[in-house]
Amino acid sequence: EAQVTQNPRYLITVTGKKLTVTCSQNMNHEYMSWYRQDPGLGLRQIYYSMNVEVTDKGDVPEGYKVSRKEKRNFPLILESPSPNQTSLYFCASRLAGSSYEQYFGPGTRLTVT
Amino acid sequence: ILNVEQSPQSLHVQEGDSTNFTCSFPSSNFYALHWYRWETAKSPEALFVMTLNGDEKKKGRISATLNTKEGYSYLYIKGSQPEDSATYLCAFHGGSQGNLIFGKGTKLSVKP
Numbered sequence: 001e002a003q004v005t006q007n008p009r010y011l012i013t014v015t016g017k018k019l020t021v022t023c024s025q026n027m028n029h030e031y032m033s034w035y036r037q038d039p040g041l042g043l044r045q046i047y048y049s050m051n052v053e054v055t056d057k058g059d060v061p062e063g064y065k066v067s068r069k070e071k072r073n074f075p076l077i078l079e080s081p082s083p084n085q086t087s088l089y090f091c092a093s094r095l096a097g098s099s100y101e102q103y104f105g106p107g108t109r110l111t112v113t
Numbered sequence: 114i115l116n117v118e119q120s121p122q123s124l125h126v127q128e129g130d131s132t133n134f135t136c137s138f139p140s141s142n143f144y145a146l147h148w149y150r151w152e153t154a155k156s157p158e159a160l161f162v163m164t165l166n167g168d169e170k171k172k173g174r175i176s177a178t179l180n181t182k183e184g185y186s187y188l189y190i191k192g193s194q195p196e197d198s199a200t201y202l203c204a205f206h207g208g209s210q211g212n213l214i215f216g217k218g219t220k221l222s223v224k225p
Contacts, residue, residue, distance in 0.1 A: 042217035098144040098206055101159030
């Protein structure tokens with residue numbers, strides 16, 4: 001089944017404790033992206049990747065890191081999480097080009113206390 | 114900063130009503146306009162990807178139109194059903210980088 005998977009789905013952590021949210025897709029998509037969703041603010045892009053070893057900042061990259069060592073995986077790293085990073089996170093992927101729809105993962109609900 | 118606006122913010126209709134929402138986006142450097150349906154506790158699912166001015170797309174009771182010259186797209190739902198209740202997102206794809214810029218969505222509630 002074609003899909004984007006994220007793990008964990010739910011995470012409660014404390015300020016300053018490094019964490020990684022994994023994202024994997026099995027559709028051979030070039031383009032992958034991370035978003036955060038906050039009430040009243042809509043989906044905001046954190047980082048994106050056009051292909052292996054090619055990553056770039058989105059609209060709200062501060063406090064996050066990513067890597068793209070393999071085409072299928074695009075982990076999101078929070079080196080020192082803070083309470084303002086409490087949010088719902090979505091990973092997404094699609095083929096390169098303008099006419100392809102984007103597929104979203106199931107979301108990760110992160111709470112930083 | 115590119116701006117994608119959706120209106121209305123929320124909409125409450127009765128079962129059987131037809132409804133429509135608007136997405137406004139920059140009219141320059143247009144590559145594509147995406148529509149997504151986002152049900153509560155799920156992740157967004159693609160409805161349409163529209164690339165050509167004048168495009169009209171249809172999926173069942175849902176259809177969309179695109180005007181790239183004036184920078185707007187309409188999403189129509191004919192004969193709304195309770196299962197249509199969701200947030201409908203549009204996203205503008207402008208430029209070769211491939212980023213999608215999302216609007217804040219229109220939340221539709223259909224009462225039986």
